[in-house]
Amino acid sequence: MLESLIxxxxxxxxxxxxxxAAGPQVTYKNDCSPVTEADERAEEVILSALARDFPRIPVVAEEAAASGHIPEIKGDFFLVDPLDGTKEFISDKQDFTVNIALIRDGTPVLGVVYAPALGVAWTGEKETARKLFISGEFESVSNHSIRCRAKxxxxxxxxxxxxxxxxxxxxxxxxxxxxxxxxxSSLKFCMLAEGAADVYPRFSRTMMWDTAAGDAVLRAAGGITLDMAGLPLRYEINQSNDDMLANPDFIAWGAPPR
Structure with a gap:
């Protein structure tokens, strides 16, 4: 499955x-957040690939959800943010990412974060996290394992x-x-996962697709993301809740706190 997600x-x-390269044209969604053709084209590619390879696993994706398309969830599901960091993308910065995660029993168990402008990607599965180096032809050319550092x-x-x-x-x-x-973008989780930083506090609104893939990489690298009760952040969709896809405040840690 991981290779398909990569x-x-x-x-x-x-x-x-x-x-x-062509220069994005920007429009705005109902919540006033920006969206570009890149968001839409990237999501279409990802949804097509997931439908082909994993037709029985539902997908919650940012742009589809913005249009009201949220599947019924009864077991495993994917969370997809086709372009996390749209504001950075529009501003011609490099810290934007593609995020794909598999959720099982409320936990991100597999994730891919790809930063195309930087030519790197990160993956997390079980207790194995890796950093991949991507060529200009969009192919993985090398990789190495990563771990969170001790505090x-x-x-x-x-x-x-x-x-x-x-x-x-x-x-x-x-x-x-x-x-x-x-x-x-989700690069913050990846910096913790590879030992370049130690803590990421987030006390403003995020959505599940913003964090799930990076969180999966972090957990695979030995870190953890905790809610304000000190419990691992959960990814559970309550379809009776109008804000069902929003995360609570959280703190992500490289070395888990005592």
Whole structure:
């Protein structure tokens, strides 16, 4: 399954970079969030690949959900964000990603995060996380295993470039996190997974498709994402809830806190 998800992500990245080269045309959804042709083309590629390879597993994807298409979930399901970090993409930055995750019993058990402008991807499955290096022809040319690092004397925080809040700033100050890195998209989870940072506090709105793939990579690398009750973040869709696809606030850790 992992190889199929990697192939789908790389194909989506090809579509995204084609739009990037041509210059994206931006429209806005009902929630005022931006969307481009790259989001739509990437999602179409991913949905086609998943339907072909895994026809019995339902898919919750960002753009389809925005149009009201949310399948009934009774078992495993995929969460797809075809272009996480659309604001960064529009601003011609490089920190945007393709995210595909498999959810089982509320837990992200397999994930692929691909940053096409950076030429790297990350995968997580069971207790194995890897970093892949992707060629200009959108092929994986090499890879190596990654793990979270032990908490250093001076931990490094990663925070959202576009959604930092006063509560986030307070958390950073209260925990003595002198060093922090501001970056977009699910790359924050991947930085924790490969030992480049230690904690990612998120006290502003995210959706399940924003986080599931990166969370899967992080957990496979030995880290964890906890809700504010200190429990592992769950991905359970309650279809009686109007905001059923939104995450609660959370803190992702490289070295799990004691």
């Amino acid at each position: 192939a789908a992500a790389l194909s989506a990245g090809r579509e995204i970079m084609a739009v990037h 250093p004397p001076m931990p490094v925080a990663v925070i959202s470039r576009s959604h930092c809040t006063p509560k986030t700033e307070a958390f950073v100050a209260e925990n003595g996190l002198i060093d922090s890195i501001s970056i977009g």
